[in-house]
Amino acid sequence: MKPSARAFDINRRLFLSTAALLPMPALLRATSALAKDAGSQLASWNDGPAKQAIIDFARTTTDRSSPTFVPPQERIAVFDQDGTLWVEHPMYTFVTYCFERVPVLVKAKPGLKDVEPFKTVLSGNREEMAKLTTPELEKILAATLTGMTVEEFKVETTKWLETARHPRWNRPYTELVYQPMLEVLRFLRANDYKTYIVTGAGQDFARMGSEKVYGIPPEQVVGTASATKYEYDKDGRPTLLKEPKLMLFDDFAGKAEGIHLMIGRRPYAAFGNSTGDQQMLEYTHAGDGARLMMLVLHDDAQREYAYGPAQDLADTKVGTFTQALYDEAKKDGWTVVSMKNDWKRIFAFEQ
Amino acid sequence: MKPSARAFDINRRLFLSTAALLPMPALLRATSALAKDAGSQLASWNDGPAKQAIIDFARTTTDRSSPTFVPPQERIAVFDQDGTLWVEHPMYTFVTYCFERVPVLVKAKPGLKDVEPFKTVLSGNREEMAKLTTPELEKILAATLTGMTVEEFKVETTKWLETARHPRWNRPYTELVYQPMLEVLRFLRANDYKTYIVTGAGQDFARMGSEKVYGIPPEQVVGTASATKYEYDKDGRPTLLKEPKLMLFDDFAGKAEGIHLMIGRRPYAAFGNSTGDQQMLEYTHAGDGARLMMLVLHDDAQREYAYGPAQDLADTKVGTFTQALYDEAKKDGWTVVSMKNDWKRIFAFEQ
Numbered sequence: 245m246k247p248s249a250r251a252f253d254i255n256r257r258l259f260l261s262t263a264a265l266l267p268m269p270a271l272l273r274a275t276s277a278l279a280k281d282a283g284s285q286l287a288s289w290n291d292g293p294a295k296q297a298i299i300d301f302a303r304t305t306t307d308r309s310s311p312t313f314v315p316p317q318e319r320i321a322v323f324d325q326d327g328t329l330w331v332e333h334p335m336y337t338f339v340t341y342c343f344e345r346v347p348v349l350v351k352a353k354p355g356l357k358d359v360e361p362f363k364t365v366l367s368g369n370r371e372e373m374a375k376l377t378t379p380e381l382e383k384i385l386a387a388t389l390t391g392m393t394v395e396e397f398k399v400e401t402t403k404w405l406e407t408a409r410h411p412r413w414n415r416p417y418t419e420l421v422y423q424p425m426l427e428v429l430r431f432l433r434a435n436d437y438k439t440y441i442v443t444g445a446g447q448d449f450a451r452m453g454s455e456k457v458y459g460i461p462p463e464q465v466v467g468t469a470s471a472t473k474y475e476y477d478k479d480g481r482p483t484l485l486k487e488p489k490l491m492l493f494d495d496f497a498g499k500a501e502g503i504h505l506m507i508g509r510r511p512y513a514a515f516g517n518s519t520g521d522q523q524m525l526e527y528t529h530a531g532d533g534a535r536l537m538m539l540v541l542h543d544d545a546q547r548e549y550a551y552g553p554a555q556d557l558a559d560t561k562v563g564t565f566t567q568a569l570y571d572e573a574k575k576d577g578w579t580v581v582s583m584k585n586d587w588k589r590i591f592a593f594e595q
Numbered sequence: 596m597k598p599s600a601r602a603f604d605i606n607r608r609l610f611l612s613t614a615a616l617l618p619m620p621a622l623l624r625a626t627s628a629l630a631k632d633a634g635s636q637l638a639s640w641n642d643g644p645a646k647q648a649i650i651d652f653a654r655t656t657t658d659r660s661s662p663t664f665v666p667p668q669e670r671i672a673v674f675d676q677d678g679t680l681w682v683e684h685p686m687y688t689f690v691t692y693c694f695e696r697v698p699v700l701v702k703a704k705p706g707l708k709d710v711e712p713f714k715t716v717l718s719g720n721r722e723e724m725a726k727l728t729t730p731e732l733e734k735i736l737a738a739t740l741t742g743m744t745v746e747e748f749k750v751e752t753t754k755w756l757e758t759a760r761h762p763r764w765n766r767p768y769t770e771l772v773y774q775p776m777l778e779v780l781r782f783l784r785a786n787d788y789k790t791y792i793v794t795g796a797g798q799d800f801a802r803m804g805s806e807k808v809y810g811i812p813p814e815q816v817v818g819t820a821s822a823t824k825y826e827y828d829k830d831g832r833p834t835l836l837k838e839p840k841l842m843l844f845d846d847f848a849g850k851a852e853g854i855h856l857m858i859g860r861r862p863y864a865a866f867g868n869s870t871g872d873q874q875m876l877e878y879t880h881a882g883d884g885a886r887l888m889m890l891v892l893h894d895d896a897q898r899e900y901a902y903g904p905a906q907d908l909a910d911t912k913v914g915t916f917t918q919a920l921y922d923e924a925k926k927d928g929w930t931v932v933s934m935k936n937d938w939k940r941i942f943a944f945e946q
Contacts, residue, residue: 317812463671472855491843497825505842505843506814508802508814508816509814523833530832530833
């Protein structure tokens, strides 16, 4: 199914910094050690401009003798999740979760089974589901993501992530993460970058498993966030109830705004794959010194999917990586990563 | 001056975790080394139950053989700022900044000089200023904290923090931080705790200097936050404009809600000094295992101030540390820190 763009603009959207202290010959050795080391750390990347841009960025921002050296505490790198760190087709994982929660919801509230849009979701008719309007989709998100405590939500999503399977690979969604991007995350962290997920998906959902899957702790996950309400349960124990009240819409301009709210610093590196990431990349790019902006292009129908500009750059409806975004990337020197050409393998399970 | 309670409930309110890996006799040595080491790390604390509670908490949550051991990545400690980490009298520093910005604001918009509440603030008449209503105070906050880019705000506040002086000590506000609390921050970090400020004050304001003063980076400061708006300036450069639209009211229940939004984990330790911190302490306390809840009692009129329960526990108007809060602390085993008795010195400049 292809949910409407509007609605799913919820659904898309070491190096040796001490080297400078070493005498010059040692520095030269250290630098080439970085290059060699980076090569093995980025083992799933083919040699080429994308891999080189990552290595160059790390070198120029961590070498104390570099004019674009960045102090370790300021090293922030942000990553979109859907389509950048893991598979987003045929539907954002986050939205899949909401759809798959509907039967559970209807069990608790049987009256809903004859009420739209729940009725359509229960029918399992994908063609009909694809026709759901934005307000209908929002109703499903609100009904499945709010009304429970944050602890209850954690239990539900953790269980779902362990049991749900992607229809194409029949594997848990958490295995459908891009191995080359896991290597970038680790490589940047080895260079003292703090790595953040900045996603249009629900923040509480995206936080589940982020530590295990990406090595990114929950406090470094920025997402679309609804309010919570502090309450006392019947035993007088404080709880936080998830409420259907939007606090942060973390997509498009909201990603730059969310970064300011949650991090308070401008990132030095930003990775995305769609128009929902455009402002985050622009905001990163507008900073001084060396910055790294990367867009993942889905052009590998065989190993993953091909959509967006890989099909037809002029057709803005096939994907959210539009011609305008592609042009902006080329004009501003952002790096476009070809999954087909830049990545030796897509998933860790492809040995 | 004493602003109304409502408004200023904006104004108020190592160890060796590897020890377990050592053979037993070495562990015993390491444990007593902790106690000795903690003593020197908490040098401004007198021996007593408060100091002991901090040391015991660190030991029991970092000793791998302890039933209440906490994995390093889950070690979160939250600190209120005003009255807990630095002086909050005669007025919250954050509000003082807003008042002192009014002349600058009026210079840019001369029409405001005859308009209330700006006229009263310009008069400098403290008695009249003390009578400003909550909506009038909110007008001043909105006018002085929004309408500029986040970069402009950073420049303004950084300059102010360097030049403004506290009326009593004639020192920068950033020197009026409590030395014993700086030691607690460092001690907990040495025990792999991530330390956060969770303040009712403006988040962007509280982030200024947090790294230099407390060793707490901006991304670990949670505060009352207004929205920003992503825009392009006349040169097409992206900027974030601070808007007069409240996103997160980070006080009272909002502190627990803000912690979930910004951190996503329940803290293991929480420090406060007023009713605005009550829910944050309750939320911390409600977690499993060992938790540390502390309230700073201002009972030292000579070296700092005495207010709240130190004057009259039954009078809820003199301070925001109410009788009810005091009773809850005693009932639930939270530690009340007496500035007079528990702290050898208050400020670093008192050698």
